[in-house]
Amino acid sequence: MTDARLAELADRLPTLRLLTDPSDLEHYGRDWTRRWTPKPLAVALPGDVAEVQAIVRWANEHGVAVVPSGGRTGLSGGAVAANGELVLSLERMNRVLDFDAVDRTLTVQAGMTLHAVHEAAKEHGLIYPVDFAARGSCSIGGNVATNAGGIRVIRYGNTREWIAGLTVVAGNGDLLQLNRGLIKNSSGYDLRHLMIGSEGTLGIVVDATLRLTDPPPPSQVMLLALPSMDALMDVFALFRARLSLQAFEFLTDVALKHVLAHGAQRAIEGDHPYYVVTEFDADEAAQDAALAAFEHGMEQGWISDGVIAQSEAQAAALWRLREGITESLAPHRPYKNDISLRISALPAFLHDIQALLGNAYPHFDVVWFGHIGDGNLHINVLRPADLSEEDFIAQCEHVTKLLAETLQRHGGSISAEHGIGLVKRPYLGSTRSAAEIALMRGVRQVFDPKGLLNPGKLFD
Numbered sequence: 001m002t003d004a005r006l007a008e009l010a011d012r013l014p015t016l017r018l019l020t021d022p023s024d025l026e027h028y029g030r031d032w033t034r035r036w037t038p039k040p041l042a043v044a045l046p047g048d049v050a051e052v053q054a055i056v057r058w059a060n061e062h063g064v065a066v067v068p069s070g071g072r073t074g075l076s077g078g079a080v081a082a083n084g085e086l087v088l089s090l091e092r093m094n095r096v097l098d099f100d101a102v103d104r105t106l107t108v109q110a111g112m113t114l115h116a117v118h119e120a121a122k123e124h125g126l127i128y129p130v131d132f133a134a135r136g137s138c139s140i141g142g143n144v145a146t147n148a149g150g151i152r153v154i155r156y157g158n159t160r161e162w163i164a165g166l167t168v169v170a171g172n173g174d175l176l177q178l179n180r181g182l183i184k185n186s187s188g189y190d191l192r193h194l195m196i197g198s199e200g201t202l203g204i205v206v207d208a209t210l211r212l213t214d215p216p217p218p219s220q221v222m223l224l225a226l227p228s229m230d231a232l233m234d235v236f237a238l239f240r241a242r243l244s245l246q247a248f249e250f251l252t253d254v255a256l257k258h259v260l261a262h263g264a265q266r267a268i269e270g271d272h273p274y275y276v277v278t279e280f281d282a283d284e285a286a287q288d289a290a291l292a293a294f295e296h297g298m299e300q301g302w303i304s305d306g307v308i309a310q311s312e313a314q315a316a317a318l319w320r321l322r323e324g325i326t327e328s329l330a331p332h333r334p335y336k337n338d339i340s341l342r343i344s345a346l347p348a349f350l351h352d353i354q355a356l357l358g359n360a361y362p363h364f365d366v367v368w369f370g371h372i373g374d375g376n377l378h379i380n381v382l383r384p385a386d387l388s389e390e391d392f393i394a395q396c397e398h399v400t401k402l403l404a405e406t407l408q409r410h411g412g413s414i415s416a417e418h419g420i421g422l423v424k425r426p427y428l429g430s431t432r433s434a435a436e437i438a439l440m441r442g443v444r445q446v447f448d449p450k451g452l453l454n455p456g457k458l459f460d
């Protein structure tokens with residue numbers, strides 16, 4: 001350890017785990033974006049809150065930037081450390097701190113994975129309902145930092161809805177207990193909600209008190225094949241009106257091609273441009289309603305084919321067609337967009353955007369999928385093998401500018417659930433007004449006067 005600042009940190013905190021091996025710097029300095037070359041100063045793995053506070057105080061004294069780090073499954077560069085920052089990984093702080101049966105809350109350290117939270121809730125006969133494919137690796141702290149959404153938002157909302165309290169280390173090292181699990185708390189600004197979605201720029205979440213709820217009734221999973229994007233909205237309206245939906249997700253034939261090539265099993269024969277994976281409450285009456293909705297959709301020409309899972313294994317296989325997409329695309333180093341619209345604005349937006357992307361990317365594979373029931377679309381553009389990464393990104397950035405303008409016209413957002421990070425920073429102004437951004441900068445200044453927490457993320 002040659003850096004005098006690090007030597008001083010190690011002196012100050014003799015039990016702190018501090019990594020400086022090149023392979024560790026590489027591993028902890030990047031997220032799933034893979035676009036930036038990691039170059040952190042070091043990686044600190046504190047074991048408790050006092051160590052986190054001491055690190056932040058040390059960072060202030062030495063003017064060292066700190067990148068808070070969870071599972072690094074983010075897709076916007078929010079956890080990238082490419083400029084000599086100290087990565088502060090919450091990985092070792094991954095325990096359940098408390099379960100309260102009366103309040104129905106689970107308090108966990110920020111480094112706990114979403115999957116581990118699900119399991120811990122299950123032990124008490126309850127669920128933590130936020131869920132998505134990265135559950136095995138992403139951490140609760142990261143979920144809070146991006147206000148993560150996922151596949152159950154249509155029923156349960158985003159992470160924000162489930163945070164009853166947060167313990168946060170502020171930019172000066174102070175410890176803040178925000179909301180303390182209260183249901184009602186009309187005592188001024190709710191700083192907890194400022195932290196949620198702040199992408200590590202306002203404080204470091206060290207633990208979270210999560211609300212739990214009853215498990216949903218038994219459900220059924222259905223895969224539908226559809227002839228057009230318009231039909232997608234018709235089928236969504238039909239199913240939402242007749243069933244109690246837990247999820248309503250879509251993918252295109254291009255997405256299906258990739259996920260099948262990656263080992264998923266085909267469930268519907270033939271070529272269909274769009275598919276829906278939907279899950280709904282399934283008592284006997286609901287099963288009849290689902291069948292009736294399906295038949296109505298077929299009669300109207302909105303549905304071309306469909307299957308309903310007959311077992312848990314089949315349900316998992318249908319879900320894999322949707323949840324396996326990101327992993328199946330990863331080898332192509334896709335350029336990602338994660339956009340949000342009001343559901344009512346989707347048809348007009350889709351009309352505009354399909355024409356725009358068709359013209360802009362005539363030779364690229366464009367993969368559409370996502371949480372159509374929440375107005376959240378994922379558009380992944382795949383790099384052709386003969387195009388350099390640099391040229392590919394430049395072309396995609398040009399199209400994203402047009403996409404951002406189209407979103408602005410339709411009142412949408414450039415990030416639905418992945419965050420702004422580094423990737424979407426140039427487009428923040430298409431979703432937030434200049435006045436809003438000025439206020440956001442002001443808030444950041446109050447929480448982190450020296451601008452040391454995750455600098456360069458959200459804004460420069």
Ligand SMILES: O=C(O)CC[C@@H](O)C(=O)O
Nearest residue numbers: 133326336370378379380
């Ligand atoms: O890879 C993506 O673009 C989306 C990832 C994730 O948000 C999903 O919905 O599967």
Ligand SMILES: [Zn+2]
Nearest residue numbers: 150370378417
């Ligand atoms: Zn998503």
